[in-house]
Amino acid sequence: MSKTIRLFVILAIATTLVAANDERPGWLGAAMAQHRVSSDSTRVDWLTVRGIEAGGPAALGGLKMQDVIVAIDGKTIDFANLAESLRTFDSFRAGKPVKFTVARGTARITVTVIPARMTDAQYESWKFNRAQAKHQIEAEAAMKKP
């Protein structure tokens, strides 16, 4: 029987927007924790909102602290690992709406967030977070090895 210890990995999932020659992801203004199905699995089955920047796109779109995100753009969250979840968030682009299916209390609602353009400071912070995440991804890969 697999153990279902919940392991949260706080990610500063800042997302991006992109101008013509800009590789920056769109910025959401929200921090999310990943929920893993068990302590010995890298699979992620939902996200919880653990930080909202006042006035940021997530706040303006109506995302709230403690929201449990179960789907993004209609696709149920089932990330195989951290790398896959980061790819999803890095695909967000400024000005392109993202629909989050949210479990909030006893309700299920859809929240649309329009990512904003990352400022230089946010972009630097995002790069720093990604560098840190890289170590975790490597650790996850090592976990899979026999």
Add this chain to the structure above:
Amino acid sequence: MILAPVFLAAVVSIQTAPFACNGELIAGDVRARLSDAGGATITVPDDAEIEIVLDSADCWAAPLVAREGGASTMRVWRRREIGGPLSLPRGSRSEVVLRGEISANGLPPTRVTCSASPNAWRCVLPQIPLDLKVSAEDFVPVYFWDLQPGERNRGLTLERGGSVSGWVGADGAPLDGVRVQLTPAAVAKANERDALRVQTRLASNRGFFQFTGVAAGEYTLTATKRGRATGETSLSVAANRESLIDALDLPPLSAVDLRVSPALDPSGQAWQVFLHKRELLDRSVRPVAQGVVSVDGAWKKDGLDRGPYLLSVRDASGAIFFERELSIDQPVLVLNADVAVIPIRGTVRAGDTPLEAELRFEAEAGLVTLRSNEQGEFSGSVPKDGHWNVTVTRIAQGQSTHLQNVAIRKRDDGTALVDLTLPSTYLEGKVVDERGQSVADGMVYVMRKGRLVAHASLDSGGTFDVLGVEPGELVLFARTTSGDSAEVKRELSEGTGALLTLIVSKGTTIKGRVRDAAGNGIAGAIVRSIAAAGRAIEIVSGPDGQFSFNLGSGSETADVILVAAGFPVKMTTISMQQPDVVLQPAYGRLHVAMGGAPPWPSVRRGARGFPLFSLFRPRHDSLDPYEIADDGFTIDVEPGAYAICLGGRCQDAIVRPGAIARIDTRAKKVKEQ
């Protein structure tokens, strides 16, 4: 007695060329027809200035204020009208009184005639490019920019509510591309709904911005543009009124020019400078610059926003020797930092045994790290005398002992002698798992009355030793990758020690569900608990309200706090047999008045006790708790009996549904309303 008014003549000439202008001049009840030459003489009362307006089907002129006997010139343009459909909010009365105001090159802001019928509006304007502002009582003003002479038709939609409008610029000229943010003052300490009321606009190329649908209250307006200082002002917005901001100035960025004396740190290396910006809303700081002072003691940083900063000068090891709050509001702030340096030397021992250790001195004045040699001797510098907390870390053993209030006294020669003598106590032992296997990866913590007094890393064999803890009753526990141990109490006296074995366990996992009375799972509920050995737990329930966490070794139950949106905070106990929690919507309020400094109170419900802050709802980054009140905190809680404890004294309060129970931890009485 009736005084007959005295009428004198005012002569008004009209600049109409190159077009003809028919009509009348009107001054109160007096009218005068324009002559073919475009002039008129009008007789006005002499007791005051009087406004003269032009009534013409083909010309427009701004109202003119004339004095008796004077000759004035009224500048006239061709007349045009603009108007179109009028939309009002549902339920509004159809009659609204419109006011118009125009501004254009060569024309000061001037009132124009506007009118409204149930479904249409119109304003009479000069036939020139202009800006038009249309307002009506209780509605948000509408701005029409760059209306061209040929434009005749525009829709007008009026919304109710307060609004904030204004301009951003620099040196009197408008700035475009400025990001303007309107933040309720309450965001810093109110609730999430307020945070969502933060609005952002991009100022137009005229530097204009407008926020509509603004609720009455206090706000902060912030304007930012790259390469410019941030403009900021606070304002009040009244219900259904426009708040007009004259102009937010965004001057070029500022600079700090720092001179440090002496030019080098006590070890002869360059000083480091750290500059942090202090946020206005919550007084938190964020780093903005870091650099090294030149050999002649100079450091400069430009490109700075104006506002409050925190600047610190540190030695090469990172010890803070100078710290200053700055307010930068000029192009260049010149600052001289005269760094105080007190050379210190001394020894560190445990009983008679010298210790080779890292010594970390901490105080408000700074943070200094020194090293002692095999003889326990050390030397270095601190920025200030007084009392310091010192952590003595034996590097080789990975063990630290924390000393409080170590006195550093400056002698006549300007130096200080510091001898650190730790008690000759010891704690030794090993950490094993439930099968008796050594556990290598972890720490052992030694606590006294909830305060950490020492800690030690486990070596590869799972053993540890702790030196120099003050005699008295102690609590030890181990925290490892294999789990936590139970807490173990020991009494130590001077010159004695203890040998012990700590057993860690994976513990048991409890799986439960947060739900409402109808059985629906509640997603996003925060579950907080304190497991064995003081390990704090915070998890969030999943989409169907499910949660699970490790209870630690030897535990079958857990005291938990449930914090869910839309429900009051609940304190309860769950067990392996009854792991589910039912939340009820009925709530009361618990108000705890308290002092502004530690110790902080705890909240008890039955046998369960948690720090007061454990009951707080999550907040937006960097913001004060939603529960904050003038003299403490107010928390929505499940009705019932509570006790607030501080310093060993508890006060009881019954929280009834819909009522507020007040407890003042500075007094003994409990009030209930």
